Amino acid sequence: MPAEWLVGADGFVPKERYTHPRFLELEEDHLFGRVWQIACRVEEVEHPGDVVEYGIGDQSVLVTRAEDGALHAFHNVCLHRGARLVDGCTSAPDGGLRCPFHGWRYALDGTCIEVVDADDFTALPRPLRIPPVRVESWGGFVFVNLDPDAEPLLEFLDPLPAVLAPFHLEQMRLRSVLTTVLPTNWKAAVDAFNEAYHVQSGHRQTLPFVDDVSIVYELLGKHAHYGRLPGARRVLRPSPRLGIPDAEVDEATILRALVSGLGGAFLGEERDLVDDLIATGPPPGQTLLGAYQERRMTLLARRGLDVSGLGPDQMTSVEDLYLFPNVVGPVYPGSAILFRARPVPGDPDHTYHDTFVLQWPDPDVPPAPPKRRDFPRWRERDWGTLTMQDYENVERVQRGMKSAAFRGLRLNPRQEINLLHMHRTIDEYLTRATVVV
Ligand code: FES
Ligand SMILES: [Fe+2]
Structure with a gap:
């Protein structure tokens, strides 16, 4: 460089x-x-046969959930003539991915399980497997790493x-x-x-x-x-x-702003909670903010x-x-x-x-x-x-x-x-x- x-x-x-x-x-x-990078969420590959494509630059990786429940990742490419196997996310209920070009079929760990007119091919290495990609998860996220020698994910994240x-x-x-x-x-x-x-x-x-x-x-x-x-x-x-x-800060206005989008994906129930608190006022000895914090914590615990x-x-x-x-x-x-x-x-x-x-x-x-x-x-x-x-x-x-x-x-x-x-x-x-x- x-x-x-x-x-x-x-x-x-x-x-x-x-x-x-x-x-x-x-x-x-x-x-x-x-680097380790987030490919998808675990819940996107929850069921056997779930497949998520993760594209990064000109590379594409498939994250799959196999029939036995194992999580796999491998390069999104057919070993015949290099076609992309999958575009986007899909599911493979029969446990296999078929290349659209000449129909070769792959198991959900990337192993080639069917070559059309296999007898014509005399020099194919066996078993034939698409090179795997490192895959690990943390926090409900599936991470992949294209470097086979990368450190473990938790070391990377620590x-x-x-x-x-x-x-x-x-x-x-x-x-x-x-x-x-x-x-x-x-x-x-x-x-x-x-x-x-x-x-x-x-x-x-x-x-x-x-x-x-x-x-x-x-x-x-x-x-x-x-x-x-x-x-x-x-x-x-x-x-x-x-x-x-400080004496002029209006907590009610701020709370309303928070639950109406400023604070992100708040639940409808929390909006009701704020409306309720503002209408009735906080309990004696508590500020509006303190009361909201306490009630929100109870709501989340529930x-x-x-x-x-x-x-x-x-x-x-x-x-x-x-x-x-x-x-x-x-x-x-x-x-x-x-x-x-x-x-x-x-x-x-x-x-x-x-x-x-x-x-x-x-x-x-x-x-x-x-x-x-x-x-x-x-x-x-x-x-x-x-x-x-x-x-x-x-x-x-x-x-x-x-x-x-x-x-x-x-x-x-x-x-x-x-x-x-x-x-x-x-x-x-x-x-x-x-x-x-
Ligand atoms: S490129 Fe995939 S089967 Fe030919
Ligand atoms: Fe911004």
Whole structure:
């Protein structure tokens, strides 16, 4: 890799990292070819015969649940003449995948079980098996890694599993996966959700409800970041930028904003809870916020969430997860919204953007299969005000970076530290590659 594309010692991030096709090629081979990445949720491959395709750059991987219940992953390619076996997600109720081209058939562990007119082939190696891909799971997510020599998943994630354990992500259910294509580099799509510095301008309408300046960004090992308000400030309050005195803060307005979308995928019941509390007022000696936190905790416990690892203040806080390299989003008690960015093959200016909506299951309602929807043009759907604002900005930034006057990113060392850390970690992967090659 050209040395001038590395992140500078002063934190300067050259723009070619976002715009140059060669840089994307390096990322496809030496970053996405080596890291653990979320392919799907466990509940998407719950039943024998379930098959999910995970595409990353020009590589495609199939995650399958075999008849014996084992989870497998292997490259999505037919060993005859190289056709893609499967496009998208499917199910193989008869336990096999048939290549559409000449009809070779594969078991759900990738072993070829039928070659049409097999007697004609005298030199086929046997057994014939599509090379497997490493697959492991944590938190209800299925991760794959194209590098057979990669460290175990839990080592890669450490210490994130311990930090997120109280949320019991493994017990949440995937409600939907929405995919679109954004006209931006995959990293710009991650960046837009990985700092709160843009809130004061990009989401100015939220400042009456959001303390955007007190967030602390923690690095959790090499492959995760966590952004949250420190304990003492983990109360709902307006941005300090607005200078509103504490006595004038209206908790009712903030709570309503929280449950009407600001806080993510809150349950209908929680909206009713807020309406009820505002109508009747908090019990004597309690603030509205304190009463809401307590009742929300009871509600979640009633739904079967073990709330013992969560504090009352976490009932109303937003904690943002970044999982290197390409997943970012808020995690709440009882729900999570995670955005995954995947480069469009060979195109540094476009990104597949997947939104995973996870929700705590209602114990009285049988789980519904997750909904998958594709929106090839992002403007065709209303993604909600906040996300629309973010999507507009990622398009703007990719177009703007092409300017001859722009050389690279100058990041805020406190509020955009996540972005800098991501770039430095990418360099670790890419320069390791350069030495090996
Ligand atoms: S390419 Fe798959 S059977 Fe020929
Ligand atoms: Fe945003």
